[in-house]
Amino acid sequence: MSQREENLGQYMARRGISRRTFLKFCTVMGSTMALSPAQAAEMAETMAKATRQSVIWLSFQECTGCTESITRSHNPTLESLIFDFISLDYHHTLQAAAGDAAEHAREEAMKKHKGKYVVVVDGSIPMGENAHYSTIAGITNEQMLRDTAKDCFAIVTVGTCAAFGGIPAARPNPTGAVAVSDIIKDKPIINVSGCPPMPQVMTGTLSHILTFGAIPELDHLGRPIAFFGETIHDRCYRRPFYEKGQFAKSFDDEGARKGWCLYEVGCKGPTTYNACANLKWNGADTFPVQSGHGCLGCSEPNFWDQAGGFYAPLSVGDWGSHEVLAGAVVAGAAVGAAAAVAGRSKQKSAHEEKKS
Amino acid sequence: MAERVVVDPITRIEGHLRIEAATDDAGNISSAYSSGTMVRGIETILKGRDPRDAWAFAQRICGVCTLVHGIASVRSVEDALNYKIPQNAQLIRNLMIGAQYVHDHVMHFYHLHALDWVDVVSALDADPKKTSELAQSISDYARSSPGYFKDVQKRVKELVESGQLGIFANGYWGHPAYKLPPEANLMAVAHYLDALAWQRDVVKLHAILGGKNPHPNFLVGGAPSPISIDAGATTGGAAGTALNVVTLNTIRSIIQSMQQFVDQVYVPDTLAIAGFYKDWFARGEGTRNFMVFGDLPEKGMDDPDSFFFKPGVILDRDLSRIEPVDLNDPEQIKEFVSHSWYDYSTGKDAGLHPYDGETELNYSGRGGPAPPYKQLNVDDGYSWLKSPRWRGQAVEVGPLARVLMLYAQGHEPTRELAGMALKKLDAPIEAMFSTLGRTAARTLESKLVADQMMNWLDIMVANIKAGDLKVHNEEMWDPKTWPKEARGVGYMEAPRGALSHYIVIKDGKIDNYQAVVPSTWNAGPRDPENVAGPYEAALQDNHSLHDAAQPIEILRTIHSFDPCIACAVHVNDPDGEEVVKVKVR
Numbered sequence: 001m002s003q004r005e006e007n008l009g010q011y012m013a014r015r016g017i018s019r020r021t022f023l024k025f026c027t028v029m030g031s032t033m034a035l036s037p038a039q040a041a042e043m044a045e046t047m048a049k050a051t052r053q054s055v056i057w058l059s060f061q062e063c064t065g066c067t068e069s070i071t072r073s074h075n076p077t078l079e080s081l082i083f084d085f086i087s088l089d090y091h092h093t094l095q096a097a098a099g100d101a102a103e104h105a106r107e108e109a110m111k112k113h114k115g116k117y118v119v120v121v122d123g124s125i126p127m128g129e130n131a132h133y134s135t136i137a138g139i140t141n142e143q144m145l146r147d148t149a150k151d152c153f154a155i156v157t158v159g160t161c162a163a164f165g166g167i168p169a170a171r172p173n174p175t176g177a178v179a180v181s182d183i184i185k186d187k188p189i190i191n192v193s194g195c196p197p198m199p200q201v202m203t204g205t206l207s208h209i210l211t212f213g214a215i216p217e218l219d220h221l222g223r224p225i226a227f228f229g230e231t232i233h234d235r236c237y238r239r240p241f242y243e244k245g246q247f248a249k250s251f252d253d254e255g256a257r258k259g260w261c262l263y264e265v266g267c268k269g270p271t272t273y274n275a276c277a278n279l280k281w282n283g284a285d286t287f288p289v290q291s292g293h294g295c296l297g298c299s300e301p302n303f304w305d306q307a308g309g310f311y312a313p314l315s316v317g318d319w320g321s322h323e324v325l326a327g328a329v330v331a332g333a334a335v336g337a338a339a340a341v342a343g344r345s346k347q348k349s350a351h352e353e354k355k356s
Numbered sequence: 357m358a359e360r361v362v363v364d365p366i367t368r369i370e371g372h373l374r375i376e377a378a379t380d381d382a383g384n385i386s387s388a389y390s391s392g393t394m395v396r397g398i399e400t401i402l403k404g405r406d407p408r409d410a411w412a413f414a415q416r417i418c419g420v421c422t423l424v425h426g427i428a429s430v431r432s433v434e435d436a437l438n439y440k441i442p443q444n445a446q447l448i449r450n451l452m453i454g455a456q457y458v459h460d461h462v463m464h465f466y467h468l469h470a471l472d473w474v475d476v477v478s479a480l481d482a483d484p485k486k487t488s489e490l491a492q493s494i495s496d497y498a499r500s501s502p503g504y505f506k507d508v509q510k511r512v513k514e515l516v517e518s519g520q521l522g523i524f525a526n527g528y529w530g531h532p533a534y535k536l537p538p539e540a541n542l543m544a545v546a547h548y549l550d551a552l553a554w555q556r557d558v559v560k561l562h563a564i565l566g567g568k569n570p571h572p573n574f575l576v577g578g579a580p581s582p583i584s585i586d587a588g589a590t591t592g593g594a595a596g597t598a599l600n601v602v603t604l605n606t607i608r609s610i611i612q613s614m615q616q617f618v619d620q621v622y623v624p625d626t627l628a629i630a631g632f633y634k635d636w637f638a639r640g641e642g643t644r645n646f647m648v649f650g651d652l653p654e655k656g657m658d659d660p661d662s663f664f665f666k667p668g669v670i671l672d673r674d675l676s677r678i679e680p681v682d683l684n685d686p687e688q689i690k691e692f693v694s695h696s697w698y699d700y701s702t703g704k705d706a707g708l709h710p711y712d713g714e715t716e717l718n719y720s721g722r723g724g725p726a727p728p729y730k731q732l733n734v735d736d737g738y739s740w741l742k743s744p745r746w747r748g749q750a751v752e753v754g755p756l757a758r759v760l761m762l763y764a765q766g767h768e769p770t771r772e773l774a775g776m777a778l779k780k781l782d783a784p785i786e787a788m789f790s791t792l793g794r795t796a797a798r799t800l801e802s803k804l805v806a807d808q809m810m811n812w813l814d815i816m817v818a819n820i821k822a823g824d825l826k827v828h829n830e831e832m833w834d835p836k837t838w839p840k841e842a843r844g845v846g847y848m849e850a851p852r853g854a855l856s857h858y859i860v861i862k863d864g865k866i867d868n869y870q871a872v873v874p875s876t877w878n879a880g881p882r883d884p885e886n887v888a889g890p891y892e893a894a895l896q897d898n899h900s901l902h903d904a905a906q907p908i909e910i911l912r913t914i915h916s917f918d919p920c921i922a923c924a925v926h927v928n929d930p931d932g933e934e935v936v937k938v939k940v941r
Contacts (some may be wrong), residue, residue, distance in 0.1 A: 052520050061396050064370045065419020065570040071463075072556050072569065079552050083511060087520035096471045096527030098367045098911055105525045131727065132719045134394040136372060137364040138729045167398065167416045174397030174717065196419060196570050251575060252828035256582040259596025281568035284560035284606075286598035288567030293580035296412060296573075304401075309409040 052084075053210040054113040055120055056106055056148055057091040060141040061134050061168045061177055062123025065196040066159040067093045073199035074283045081203055085210060089117075103137055110151055118209060119152045121145065121180050124161040124168045130176035145183060154188040154215060155180060158202050160298060163191035163222070170304035181222065188215050191222040193274075195298035200279050201227045221301065223273070232269035232287075232295045235277035238262065256292060266311035267294030274299040361904045364393075366911065368468040369919040370420040373879060374739075376732050377895055379904065388888070388895035390879045391732055391739040395697075399715045402869040406835070407433045407861050408576045410869065414857060415571055417871060418920055422570040423456050423562070424850035425871065428857040431657060433576045436844030436861055442826040443655065445578035447816040448565050450652050451607065452572065453848070454809045455561045458614045460851040461755070461802040462622055464918045466544075466551040469795065472912045473629055474536060474544040477529040480513055482542035490539050494628050497620040499550060508546040528906045535632040544629065547621055554617050561610045564603045578828030585820055604817060611809045618799075618806050626799040627780050630792055637783055639898035640791025640913040642890035643750040646670040646757035647681065647877070649856065651849035652808065654815070664808055665758055665849050666765060669746060673789060675764040681746070683845045683856055686711075691744045691872065695881035697722045697737040705884040707745065710858035711843055713870035743880040743889060744872050752890040753853025753877045754917065755798040756788065762804070769807070773800050791894065794916040835864035850874050852918055875920040891917060 059067070071078045082088045088095075089109035090102065097105055109117055123141075126133040131140035149155060157180045160166040168177035181189050192205050205224050208216045216224040233239065241247070241260040248255035248262055261267070269277070272295050276287040288295055296310055297303040364374055377388030402413050410433065415426035427449060434441060484506040491500040515521065528534075536544070559569040565581045566572020573580050584596040595602065630636075650667035653659055660666065668678035682688055690707030693700055699716040700706055708714060720726070723736025732738040745751075762770035763785070777796060778785065787793055832838065840863060847856040853874030860868040880889040888896065894913050901907055 052518065052522075054520070059372075061394060063416050063419035065416070065422060068419050068422065068570045071467075071552065072559055074556060077553065077556070079549055082522055083515055087522040089520075089522060089525060091523060092365055092367045093370070094467065095367050095523045095525070096476070097525060099364055099907070101526040101528075101906075102365060102367050108525075132724055133396075133717070134372065135727050135729075136393065138725075138727060140727045143728070167401065167413065168396040170401045170413070172400065174400045174715075175395060177396070195416065250828070250830050250833065251580055252578065252582050252826060252830065257584050257596060257825065259584060276568070282559050282563035283556070284563035284598075286563050286567060288573055291563070291565065291567035291573065291580065291598040292582045293567055293573035293575065304413070309406045310412060311406070311408060 052087040053206075054109050054117040055086045055088050055091075055206070056109055056117055056152075057088065057120040057122070058141075058145060058148060059092050060121065060123030060125050060145070060162070061175070062159065062161055064093055064122075066122040066202075067091070069196035069199050070158070070202050071199075072282055073203045075200065076203055076207070078203075081206070086206065100137075106148065110148065114151045116153050117151070118206070119148055119155045120206075121155060121157050121162040122159045124165050124177035124179060125183060126168075126175045127178045127183060128176070133175040133177075142183060145180065149184045149187055152187060154190065154209060155184060156190045156192060156202075156205060156209070157181075158192045158197050160193045160195045160301075160303070163193040164301035166195065167304055189222055190215060190218065190224060193221075193223060193228075193299040193301075195296075195303075197299070198227075198275055198279055198281065201275055219273070223299075227275045227279075228273040228299065230273065230275075230278075232272045232274060232277045232289065233267075236261075236269055236289055237277070238289060251292065259290075262289055262292075262294040264313050265294055266309075266313055268297030268300075268303070268306070268310075268314065269295040270314060272297040272300055272303075361901070361907055366914060366919075368471065368911075368915065370418060371875075371920055373914075373919055374732065375891065375895070375910070375914065376734060376738070377892075377910070379901065383900050383904070385895050385899040385901070385910075388892045389732065389734045389738055390741075390881060390889060390891040392741040392879065393739075395717060395740040397715060397717065399713075399869050399871060402866050405866050406864070407436075407859060407866055408833075408835075410859070410866060411574045411576070414869075414871060415574075417873065419570045420920065421456065421460055421850050421852060423452055423566070423572055423574070424848060424855055425857070425873075426572070426574040427453065428846040428848050428850075428855050428871070429859075430574050430576045431846030431848065432844050432857040432859040433846070433861070434844070435657070435846055436842040436859055437832055437838055439577055439829065439832045440658075441578045441656070441829055442824075444583070444816055444819055444824065445827045445829075446653060446656055447812045447819075448579040448581055448827065449574075450654075450812045451809060451816075452562055452565055453652060454805050454812070455558060455610070455614070457805045457851050458618060458802050459555055459558055461798050462551055462617065463555055464851075465622060465626065465795075465799065466548045468918070469915045470544055470548060471527060472908060472915055473534070473633060474548075475529055475531075475534040475541050476512065476524050476527065476545055477516070478534065478536070478538045479509060479542040479545045480516065480538075482509060482538035484509060484542070487539040487542045490628075491543050495620050495624040497624075499546070505542055505546055508549065509542055511549075512545060528908050531902070531906055531908055533902060533908050536629065540628060540632070544625060547625055550621065551617075554613070558610050558614055558617075561607055564598050564607060567598070575828060577830070577833055578826075581827055583820060583825045583827060585825060604813070604820075607813060608810070611806070611813060614809070615806045618803050622799055623803055626796060627777060630781055630796060633792060634781065634783065636792035636912065637781075637787035637790045640794070640894045640916060641789040641897045642752045642878075642894040643888075644671075644673050644789070645746075645749050645751040646760050647746055647751040647753050647854055648757050648761045649681065649683065649847040649849060649854040651847075652805075654812070664805075666761070668761055668765075669751065670757070670760060670764060671749065673786075675760065675785075678761070678764055683847055688747055689744065689856075689872070690748075691742040691870075691876075692883045693722075693737070693742050694884040695734070695737055696739050696742050697724050698742065707884075710845075710856070710870035710872055711860060711868070713858065713868065715870070739881040741876050741880045743883045744877050745883055748883075748885075750883065750887050750889050750893070751877060753874045754794070755801045755851070755853075756794045757853060758849060759797040759801050759804075760788065770800070770804060773803060791913045791916045798918070838864060841867075852920055853877060873920070875917075878917050879919060891919075 090106040372394035374391035411429040414429040488502040562569035652664035655662040686709035723733040
């Protein structure tokens with residue numbers, strides 16, 4: 001049933017997708033990723049020449065929350081992504097084939113797109129003497145990851161488990177679970193953390209790779225700076241209440257109902273780098289803090305084992321002084337729409353400080 | 357001759373599951389073994405932590421039925437501490453649970469189960485005009501024009517012609533088990549895409565109330581969703597939080613959208629597709645026993661009379677008798693590890709009530725084969741799932757159990773709805789004890805639950821009007837107010853069935869935590885008496901494989917349970933003689 005492969009431009013022309021529609025898509029993606037209009041146009045040109053990017057999605061010690069999350073992506077939608085832009089050649093939750101037929105689909109994609117396919121991983125991996133804690137087709141996850149990664153172009157980890165070990169690696173780590181980067185050392189790895197990651201952050205990162213054929217700029221934890229350059233606190237709509245010292249003292253007091261800062265009931269927004277506060281969740285114009293629960297810090301390594309748990313207020317030592325943060329907010333306001341760029345340099349310098 | 361077939365991974369499910377089964381000379385499955393092949397040890401990870409944090413950990417057991425473990429967890433702590441929650445919090449939880457049912461069931465039907473019945477490639481041969489006539493003959497759904505189906509067909513055709521089939525690659529297309537005419541296949545493919553778009557919108561309900569989906573937030577003692585309706589607010593105003601006068605209306609329209617999709621698409625599609633597969637009413641019965649813990653209280657968990665789903669056990673298909681169920685009774689609920697990769701300090705054949713439950717992993721010592729392996733050692737441990745039993749009986753949980761229970765309890769809307777469906781399909785109530793019955797029950801209960809949701813919203817709005825904004829009870833938030841020792845059980849009816857979390861609290865920390873989940877009841881391995889669990893029993897009921905290399909029959913029955921684990925299936929020789937490995941394609 002398989003015919004020759006064609007590039008995206010031909011495919012979309014045949015599908016009657018106009019250049020205008022295509023450019024619009026690229027512009028939306030570009031703005032999600034804080035690209036300039038020139039870069040968005042370049043993205044459109046490059047994409048038109050590409051065949052649909054082969055993607056092999058491996059699921060290991062996971063809960064399928066990351067897959068569920070990507071099905072909620074509004075722009076691009078999952079159906080647009082898998083019909084128009086990528087070829088999702090192996091994905092347990094969605095693929096029609098089962099058993100050996102599924103494994104063959106993976107092997108065929110690896111052979112056909114050698115050196116070019118992208119591997120997406122959700123879930124942590126029990127390694128070495130612990131490898132038997134998770135098997136697929138009788139093979140350990142560790143083996144499947146090593147085999148599949150060997151000829152890939154890059155690896156995108158989705159979710160905090162694949163990126164940093166996540167919940168299986170939480171104390172006392174009963175199965176010896178590790179992150180992808182603990183096993184694979186010779187391939188570019190992009191960490192799209194979060195529990196689960198935001199849908200737009202997953203699709204945006206994939207779009208960047210398939211547009212430019214290159215890895216987006218990453219922070220010191222391997223996360224795309226376009227999405228992880230700022231903290232939740234940097235962009236939180238409740239930030240003014242923090243500045244004024246107006247805090248909810250419990251989950252249903254006057255402050256809680258008026259939307260005051262949740263710092264005192266344990267919000268981890270100040271130490272958590274992610275895009276929830278500006279992109280918002282599920283097209284519903286909200287995110288955890290807006291709905292009334294503090295940020296859990298789910299895109300940060302070891303958030304499951306943070307001191308005091310989810311409801312203890314952060315100590316000031318964890319996230320710098322009040323003055324520094326107040327300064328950052330002024331700088332952020334000044335650069336306006338380009339705030340993502342500010343976040344980028346801010347985090348970079350934080351990283352450099354750490355190194356020095 | 358007898359054969360061994362290996363299907364690993366079984367796809368279009370949540371998680372990692374492996375099943376081994378044996379065929380006789382005629383190609384019928386004579387025994388089947390179900391095995392979960394992945395473990396994380398979340399119960400062990402929970403020990404020593406703050407019970408108020410437990411929901412977030414427990415919730416990560418599953419990201420598909422994403423809220424159920426969060427709810428069961430906060431309820432376990434509330435039960436242990438006798439911690440009352442405000443009615444608004446209960447209603448918010450009900451709305452979130454209801455939305456989860458409808459969302460999860462629709463996605464299961466279209467995105468996980470449909471490809472067992474729907475041949476995507478056959479849709480290319482459909483006449484869009486006839487497809488439109490078919491669609492309009494079964495429903496008022498708006499997207500039913502010939503042009504609409506033509507567009508969908510074009511989309512699929514182009515995908516096939518591009519040479520990159522992606523998720524549709526290597527399916528069993530053209531298998532004679534596919535019975536739908538091309539037009540019905542095209543209609544179902546169109547609704548596969550519609551359902552993807554629809555589900556994105558309706559999860560907004562979870563985002564408004566829980567901040568995000570998957571993994572919305574919960575809170576011991578209530579709901580983390582303060583209501584900002586206070587007109588006198590000087591700062592923050594009437595939209596200080598996500599739950600306000602605007603979003604109450606958003607929730608209303610989401611409920612309408614859910615009801616509409618269920619009534620106009622999901623129910624008619626299920627009945628239309630089932631009409632072509634009536635032989636599946638005659639196979640796939642499980643253990644003949646069904647259990648419901650109960651859920652969706654209008655008032656509170658301490659008032660079971662206000663539950664929509666009421667508890668009980670049905671034994672041996674007898675709908676005239678309902679046994680009471682008590683989750684705290686050590687004689688009623690026990691978990692066994694005779695065929696699991698765990699050790700119990702009391703020996704491998706003893707059963708433990710979850711309060712005394714143990715989670716000691718022992719793969720190699722309990723018969724786990726060294727990977728890479730071809731075959732499980734079914735005489736010893738062969739799964740990471742335990743085998744839970746009610747009074748020693750293997751019982752099925754989930755939509756079929758709940759619909760049968762409502763039916764047996766004389767719930768009028770259920771009797772009417774089931775009566776309508778069975779009449780249309782010309783089938784007796786006994787037809788429900790089957791693979792197709794299980795799938796149909798899921799559809800029927802989606803309608804029953806969707807139709808309850810507006811009522812809960814109306815009660816909440818009435819409370820707000822009367823000045824009751826309370827969503828959280830602060831009284832016992834501080835662990836200093838807790839007794840030195842406490843234990844409790846939090847239960848709920850998850851979309852996949854009866855779920856319970858058992859917690860033991862000592863000095864403000866978790867001393868023991870055990871989750872007994874629906875897919876453990878359904879997918880667990882054999883018990884010490886070698887009695888099969890529901891998956892295994894269902895596969896052993898009248899399943900012959902047309903082609904062991906394309907075991908679509910196994911997928912249909914396994915998917916009818918909506919598994920929440922990743923899995924694999926073997927078919928092995930019952931006599932233990934050398935078997936021929938058949939490649940499954």
